[in-house]
Amino acid sequence: MKKKVQSRFLGGLTDKLATYLFGYATQRVKNFMKTHGDDPITSLTIARTPIQNAIASAMELASGGNFESSVKKQGYDKYFHLYLIINGKYRLEKNQNLDITPYKPMKDEEQYPLSSPNITINEFIKKGVDSLGEKDFFGNYDGLTRNCQWLIMNLLKANGLSSKAVANFTVQDTEELQDNIEPFVKDTLKATTDLASGLDKFTSWISNGAFGLKHGGLIKRNYKIK
Numbered sequence: 024m025k026k027k028v029q030s031r032f033l034g035g036l037t038d039k040l041a042t043y044l045f046g047y048a049t050q051r052v053k054n055f056m057k058t059h060g061d062d063p064i065t066s067l068t069i070a071r072t073p074i075q076n077a078i079a080s081a082m083e084l085a086s087g088g089n090f091e092s093s094v095k096k097q098g099y100d101k102y103f104h105l106y107l108i109i110n111g112k113y114r115l116e117k118n119q120n121l122d123i124t125p126y127k128p129m130k131d132e133e134q135y136p137l138s139s140p141n142i143t144i145n146e147f148i149k150k151g152v153d154s155l156g157e158k159d160f161f162g163n164y165d166g167l168t169r170n171c172q173w174l175i176m177n178l179l180k181a182n183g184l185s186s187k188a189v190a191n192f193t194v195q196d197t198e199e200l201q202d203n204i205e206p207f208v209k210d211t212l213k214a215t216t217d218l219a220s221g222l223d224k225f226t227s228w229i230s231n232g233a234f235g236l237k238h239g240g241l242i243k244r245n246y247k248i249k
Contacts, residue, residue: 037221038162045224047161048121051232055113055123060145065110067184069135069175069193071103102195105171107178108134109144117174119219121161122235135192140182147182154181164216 048056106116114126140147152160155177163169172193179185179193226234 035217038217038224039221041221041224042158042162045228047157049161049224049227049232049235050230051227051235052121052123052161054232056145056148059113060148061143062110063143064139064141064147066108067137067139068108068111069105069137069179069189070108070114070129070132071105071192072129072132074102074104103133103172105175105193107175113144117164117171119162119164119216120223121174135189137179137184137189140184142182147178150181151178154178162220164220 046053104116106114108126109115112126113123115121115123151174154160159169160174160178172195176185176190176193179189223235
């Protein structure tokens with residue numbers, strides 16, 4: 024119990040401190056919005072790829088061996104990670120924080136093209152922020168609830184781009200998976216994500232957006248998007 028409390032405290036404290044110092048958005052996202060936020064959106068596509076094997080293995084362990092069976096019971100072949108492709112050049116997604124990076128096609132990527140909202144990137148994102156609030160839009164990630172598909176669906180809804188067809192492509196039911204994960208494991212996963220969120224903001228600020236955390240590892244990013 025002591026380790027559990029310490030884990031939650033450390034993760035939450037790190038994230039709160041980083042947010043207090045730097046705000047809800049990471050420095051790299053701020054840099055992108057300053058440079059490209061006024062670009063008009065000419066094309067918008069939802070994309071999904073199967074979650075990484077390492078993440079699937081971790082969820083199998085966290086769910087006590089029920090992850091794969093939960094996927095199959097919902098009628099899915101696999102669970103997906105969701106993101107938006109903007110203008111064929113930028114990838115917007117939610118990991119521990121909202122992230123916008125140069126777009127590169129991924130292995131086994133599936134796409135669903137949308138109508139262009141005929142607004143700028145800044146205006147598109149602002150509607151999402153106004154709908155969800157800065158805390159939930161830019162951070163406060165939870166892999167089982169406030170995750171990638173949650174962010175994408177709410178952002179599209181705020182911009183009048185949601186539909187039954189969009190939801191069918193985007194939304195996967197994780198309720199049974201959540202039921203198979205013990206509360207203390209959920210707390211540990213959330214504490215780990217909060218810690219990653221805070222460290223992501225710190226490394227992004229220190230490096231002026233050149234470095235960031237993704238899937239638990241420190242990576243160098245090329246944010247000089249042309």
